[in-house]
Amino acid sequence: MIQMKVPLSSPDIIEKDIEAVVGVMKTRFLSIGPKVVEFEKRMSEFAGTKYAVAVNSGTSALHLIIRGLGIGEGDVVITTPFSFISSSNCILFEKAEPLFVDIDEQTLNLDADKVEAKLESLSKEELGKVKAMIVVDAFGQPADWDRFKQIGKKYNLRLIEDSAEALGAEYKGRKCGSFGEAGVFAFYPNKQITTGEGGILVTDDAELARLARSMRSQGRGESGEWLDHERLGYNYRMDEMSAALGCSQMKRIEEILDKRAKVARMYGEKLAEVEEVQVPFIADYVSRMSWFVYVIRLERGIDRDKVIKYLNEEGVQCKPYFTPIHLQPFYRKMFGYKEGDFPITEDVSGRTIALPFFNNLKEEQIEYVVEKLKCGLQAQGKNSI
Ligand SMILES: *Cc1c(COP(=O)(O)O)cnc(C)c1O
Numbered sequence: 001m002i003q004m005k006v007p008l009s010s011p012d013i014i015e016k017d018i019e020a021v022v023g024v025m026k027t028r029f030l031s032i033g034p035k036v037v038e039f040e041k042r043m044s045e046f047a048g049t050k051y052a053v054a055v056n057s058g059t060s061a062l063h064l065i066i067r068g069l070g071i072g073e074g075d076v077v078i079t080t081p082f083s084f085i086s087s088s089n090c091i092l093f094e095k096a097e098p099l100f101v102d103i104d105e106q107t108l109n110l111d112a113d114k115v116e117a118k119l120e121s122l123s124k125e126e127l128g129k130v131k132a133m134i135v136v137d138a139f140g141q142p143a144d145w146d147r148f149k150q151i152g153k154k155y156n157l158r159l160i161e162d163s164a165e166a167l168g169a170e171y172k173g174r175k176c177g178s179f180g181e182a183g184v185f186a187f188y189p190n191k192q193i194t195t196g197e198g199g200i201l202v203t204d205d206a207e208l209a210r211l212a213r214s215m216r217s218q219g220r221g222e223s224g225e226w227l228d229h230e231r232l233g234y235n236y237r238m239d240e241m242s243a244a245l246g247c248s249q250m251k252r253i254e255e256i257l258d259k260r261a262k263v264a265r266m267y268g269e270k271l272a273e274v275e276e277v278q279v280p281f282i283a284d285y286v287s288r289m290s291w292f293v294y295v296i297r298l299e300r301g302i303d304r305d306k307v308i309k310y311l312n313e314e315g316v317q318c319k320p321y322f323t324p325i326h327l328q329p330f331y332r333k334m335f336g337y338k339e340g341d342f343p344i345t346e347d348v349s350g351r352t353i354a355l356p357f358f359n360n361l362k363e364e365q366i367e368y369v370v371e372k373l374k375c376g377l378q379a380q381g382k383n384s385i
Helices: 015-025 034-047 058-068 086-093 112-121 124-129 145-155 206-216 240-250 253-271 304-313 329-335 343-349 363-380
Strands: 051-055 076-079 097-100 130-136 158-162 182-186 199-203 286-288 294-298 352-355
Touching: 015 240, 034 051, 034 182, 034 199, 034 240, 051 058, 051 206, 058 086, 058 158, 058 182, 058 199, 058 206, 076 086, 076 112, 086 097, 086 130, 112 145, 124 130, 130 145, 145 158, 199 206, 240 253, 253 294, 253 363, 304 352, 304 363
Parallel strands: 076 097, 076 130, 130 158, 158 182
Antiparallel strands: 051 199, 182 199, 294 352
């Protein structure tokens, strides 16, 4: 077999996308112009929310939600340790504290039963500090939203949806992003659609949207006077080129989601006979999966890192996904987390591999990846460590 080079991800940029970006560059409006407004309209319509506020990253959108909801020092926010780090860092930005709860072994999303058990176990005083939950739709699979909404209500918690990985995903027929008081999408080049860098906050809460608009632009008031600042703000604005790219990409969002689903299906078929590999599990309440990455799990006892090394050497770019947040060096240092604190997250993390995954991944590339994976598994055989 001749060696191929298969990247982990690759943005899908067509001529029309390029024209859209160049078109903006021929106008006077490179920032604060009509494209951001158009992009926000498209995104709020898509997510089914009243408002959308475009910003320069998904992380910025999360930060504005935390700040906008008034979460700060002394407050505690429940979230998952199995995620990209910004879903937890946004809590630290405002000096609040994350309270991690372990994930469901199958869906890899926050485990609603464990969340309830955790809340039940807290003293009245501790419970009083818990203000919110940031629930992530991990890898594009919706969390069990009926449960989280019910828990949020019961314990009077603000509910935030980190849907950065789940644009277009649906839970029981309803689109992700709209389940909490506010949700987030992100547009880094490995996400379902890209704006280069970028993110957006979606919400039905007029006050939160108003605050977010002000804070993304140096705390300016609605009058828009350039040197009037009503509150502490940031420069989190999305520029016009990015918004134009986002608008152009959103025109073919259905096609993009279908292409990704097709790639996932091909992987699923070709991996079905590989005994040591567990393919992604999709819960029955998921009416539409929005594939962000294709993450497999190896059987226990296989040296995952050796398999990854072998694949990389064979030209197949792949990565462990994710390293648990609580075991990141500065989380250990700040909160004293250690191995064993969240056993399911740790067990899963030690066995995952994100395989190459993007819209235009070809069947022969998938075959190559699967073939090399089989070779890698054989070489590392389960009893070889
Ligand atoms: C990508 C991502 C974000 C936001 O990332 P940015 O790089 O800041 O746009 C937030 N949460 C999760 C779970 C993500 O995967």
